[in-house]
Amino acid sequence: MSAIATPEDVARLFARPSGYGFARWGRPIVPVVFGVEAESLGAIKGAIEAVVALAGHRMAETDPELGANLMVFFCRDWGELAGVPNLDRLVEGLPALVARLQAEGANQYRMFRFDAAGAIRAAFVFLRMDADLANVPAEVLALDQAVRAILLWGEGALAQGALVEVQGRAMLRPDLAAVIRAAYDPVLPPAATDAAHALRLFARASRGQG
Known part of the structure; x- marks a missing residue:
């Protein structure tokens, strides 16, 4: 389209x-990124800032409820998620999710949480850096993921x-x-x-x- x-x-x-x-975000976005080198971190946060500015929304230093509310995890294998401290407390059913992503051969997955009004209050973005994603320039991958996290898009929308x-x-x-x-x-x-x-x-x- x-x-x-x-x-x-x-x-x-x-x-x-x-x-x-x-659904759109109902609170300022506070991102945190795990599993990337320092040189890629700037590109990822810069892309999030750019998309948030485009939306006319806001970012903040901390979320009063969660600390960070947009959590982006990079890994080489889905099994690595099981070793992330306290992730199983944030993501209910983490072992089953990991098993499903492994079985599907997926390289990305997003999970959203919502407030009482139905607005997005938190998002978890998981990226497995397979050959396809590894060949994408960091700034391109970052912008694409920022767009996918700014709204609750429908299945197959993008x-x-x-x-x-x-x-x-x-x-x-x-x-x-x-x-x-x-x-x-x-x-x-x-x-x-x-x-x-x-x-x-x-x-x-x-x-x-x-």
Whole structure:
């Protein structure tokens, strides 16, 4: 999809088997990254900051409830997650999740938690650096993951990729950038399960693409 052309296009971005499901962050984002070298850390946090700024949202030094609320884990093998201190206390059913990811041969997985209003209050991003991900430049991988964590996208919504190459540089697709900006319009609710929400989101995203 090269552009958001209809409200149905927007609705598909947040479609899941249970129906329409939209959520954005309801609190400032506080990221922490595990398992990367110092030179990559700056690129990852810089990408998160850029996407948060695009959304018109906020970052903070600490989350009063969790300390950090966007946790990004890099590993070479899913089994390494079992050795991360206290991760099993943060991620319920961690052994079963690790076994499932191993069986599927997955190289990434995201898990979200929500507050009473349905807004995102925490996200866990797991990346297994297989040959495919290892060949992606750090800044490109970081931007892609930041986009995938800024909203609760529907299953397969970003299957065609979230980025495009412009003059040799990876950039966020303009249509998705417009959706992200629109999604954080304070007039809109932080979460929605009624597909009519997509109409309001489309109207704002269309102006953003104009």
